[in-house]
Amino acid sequence: MIKTLLVEDEPAMRRLLEDVLRSQGHDVTACPDAETAWEVFRRDAHALVVLDLTLPGMDGLEFCRRLRATPQGEYGTVLVVTAKDSPEDLQAALAAGADDYLTKPVEPKLLRVRLAIAEHRVQERNSLFQANEKIALFEEQSRSREAFAGITGKSEPMQEIFRRLRLAAQSDVTVLILGESGTGKELVARGIHSMSARKDRPFIGVNCSAMPETLLASELFGHVRGSFTGAIRDKAGIFQVANGGTIFLDEVGDMDGALQQKLLRVLQEREIHPVGAGRPEKIDVRLITATNKDLSGLLSAGTLREDFYYRIRVFEILLPALRHRKEDIPLLVKQFLSEFSKSYHRAEVGIARTALERLMKHGWPGNVRELRNAIERAFVTASGNQIKLFDLPDEIAGRKSGEGDVKTERQQLLDALRKTGGNQRDAAKLLGVSRVTVWKKIRQFRINVKDLKSA
Numbered sequence: 001m002i003k004t005l006l007v008e009d010e011p012a013m014r015r016l017l018e019d020v021l022r023s024q025g026h027d028v029t030a031c032p033d034a035e036t037a038w039e040v041f042r043r044d045a046h047a048l049v050v051l052d053l054t055l056p057g058m059d060g061l062e063f064c065r066r067l068r069a070t071p072q073g074e075y076g077t078v079l080v081v082t083a084k085d086s087p088e089d090l091q092a093a094l095a096a097g098a099d100d101y102l103t104k105p106v107e108p109k110l111l112r113v114r115l116a117i118a119e120h121r122v123q124e125r126n127s128l129f130q131a132n133e134k135i136a137l138f139e140e141q142s143r144s145r146e147a148f149a150g151i152t153g154k155s156e157p158m159q160e161i162f163r164r165l166r167l168a169a170q171s172d173v174t175v176l177i178l179g180e181s182g183t184g185k186e187l188v189a190r191g192i193h194s195m196s197a198r199k200d201r202p203f204i205g206v207n208c209s210a211m212p213e214t215l216l217a218s219e220l221f222g223h224v225r226g227s228f229t230g231a232i233r234d235k236a237g238i239f240q241v242a243n244g245g246t247i248f249l250d251e252v253g254d255m256d257g258a259l260q261q262k263l264l265r266v267l268q269e270r271e272i273h274p275v276g277a278g279r280p281e282k283i284d285v286r287l288i289t290a291t292n293k294d295l296s297g298l299l300s301a302g303t304l305r306e307d308f309y310y311r312i313r314v315f316e317i318l319l320p321a322l323r324h325r326k327e328d329i330p331l332l333v334k335q336f337l338s339e340f341s342k343s344y345h346r347a348e349v350g351i352a353r354t355a356l357e358r359l360m361k362h363g364w365p366g367n368v369r370e371l372r373n374a375i376e377r378a379f380v381t382a383s384g385n386q387i388k389l390f391d392l393p394d395e396i397a398g399r400k401s402g403e404g405d406v407k408t409e410r411q412q413l414l415d416a417l418r419k420t421g422g423n424q425r426d427a428a429k430l431l432g433v434s435r436v437t438v439w440k441k442i443r444q445f446r447i448n449v450k451d452l453k454s455a
Contacts, residue, residue, distance in 0.1 A: 149191030179319030201245030227276020
């Protein structure tokens with residue numbers, strides 16, 4: 001039985017909603033205003049809140065914000081029922097912390113459908129709460145951790161991400177990962193899977209924007225021979241291959257409405273229907289989705305189904321942009337340099353203070369992915385045991401395009417000449433070029449070889 005707090009000022013509507021809730025087996029406390037409801041919730045947190053937005057005194061948005069600010073309210077489920085139905089009202093309700101949205105006049109049949117979604121969410125969030133209780137001590141002991149499941153960061157935003165990752169990993173909740181491109185959404189999804197009870201089962205990632213919609217349905221759910229032109233044999237879909245494991249759907253905001261509806265059925269019924277098959281198949285798969293798009297905007301535009309949105313938005317993880325956690329850059333650089341040292345079979349390389357300072361000043365529109373690519377390029381081009389400012393890409397080092405290549409080439413020639421005591425023939429061998437080339441470059445870069453011989 002779900003403890004439900006009903007907040008509705010209209011007596012007739014309050015009675016209708018209360019009757020439907022009780023018929024569904026809910027333990028209902030009905031209140032005519034938000035102030036009364038707030039006192040009830042403070043004494044006894046309810047798992048589900050059915051809330052009108054337009055109320056005397058404190059309105060529904062303020063009540064929702066207060067609820068979400070409490071420790072108990074983080075795990076509550078809020079269903080807004082209101083006569084306001086504009087996109088702006090919808091976005092305001094979601095921003096305040098509402099989970100679902102139903103407009104008046106309320107049809108009892110539709111209300112029962114929305115309640116079924118809310119009840120499922122209550123169950124999933126209850127498992128999250130239990131997981132949080134179990135790992136509270138572990139969390140206290142690991143506040144200063146700088147890495148979790150392969151994800152690096154000591155900043156406050158990343159410590160919060162680690163906390164939410166532990167919660168997600170200890171339950172089987174459906175997760176939606178939000179964040180700009182390059183923030184590491186797939187890495188987070190893999191981290192959740194690797195720390196979960198499904199870690200020994202498959203993890204399969206799918207980029208929804210990189211595959212045609214007609215092909216994506218077949219790839220996800222499989223097909224039987226003869227179901228369409230070219231289907232010459234039965235093919236297992238990703239859901240079948242990943243059974244027992246985790247599927248990560250990246251760029252889920254690019255998925256069309258028909259496929260959203262099919263996935264919604266998978267989440268509700270826990271079964272798939274391969275293309276052309278006569279009967280559905282039961283599956284056991286955890287779904288993690290991700291996007292860099294504004295889903296509330298897609299919802300308002302009508303390109304994202306409400307029921308699908310609310311089903312995947314059970315537990316959100318919002319990844320911070322790198323520009324909002326720059327104190328993590330030195331840690332990330334150290335991690336990347338260690339990785340490249342192993343993959344390129346080279347001695348470990350450090351980074352000069354001036355180069356690190358430039359990295360800290362850059363805006364990083366491409367986030368962690370851009371930083372990793374920049375460090376890999378610098379690692380490959382660095383001639384010594386330290387990455388210097390001129391080893392960094394032009395746009396990061398703050399110079400005109402091409403200027404960095406010339407400086408890098410000059411520095412490499414200088415290093416070779418120093419190692420050989422100014423011997424041009426030996427320097428040419430080190431660089432893999434002819435002696436004539438070395439001679440020409442010495443003249444071009446105005447290098448005094450006599451000084452190198454005496455050094």
